[in-house]
Amino acid sequence: MTLDGLTLYHLPTCLFCWRVRIAAGRLGLKLPMKNLMLSPAAHSELVHEGGKMQVPCLRIEEGENVRWLYESADIIVYLKKRLSNG
Numbered sequence: 208m209t210l211d212g213l214t215l216y217h218l219p220t221c222l223f224c225w226r227v228r229i230a231a232g233r234l235g236l237k238l239p240m241k242n243l244m245l246s247p248a249a250h251s252e253l254v255h256e257g258g259k260m261q262v263p264c265l266r267i268e269e270g271e272n273v274r275w276l277y278e279s280a281d282i283i284v285y286l287k288k289r290l291s292n293g
């Protein structure tokens with residue numbers, strides 16, 4: 208399944224990113240992703256809009272607001288909460 212408004216900024220070599228991707232897979236969730244290795248534009252968005260160069264980071268669009276959630280453990284908690292809220 209998918210959830211609206213989510214994009215995972217990641218690096219394929221990052222174990223913390225894998226942790227999130229594996230958790231999402233176990234939850235049956237397909238997360239749209241941006242690979243910073245392939246996209247300088249995504250890298251720039253993360254640093255300038257998110258505030259720092261750290262992956263994984265989940266970009267969350269909530270209506271007109273956007274927030275950037277760092278930390279793999281916090282991202283996984285957020286995804287579980289979103290799924291349990293329907």
Ligand SMILES: N[C@@H](CCC(=O)N[C@@H](CS)C(=O)NCC(=O)O)C(=O)O
Nearest residue numbers: 221222223260261262263278279280
């Ligand atoms: N505590 C963070 C650690 C994340 C982390 O260390 N990510 C590394 C990549 S594995 C990172 O973004 N480093 C900054 C850089 O590559 O410039 C988490 O669990 O998400």
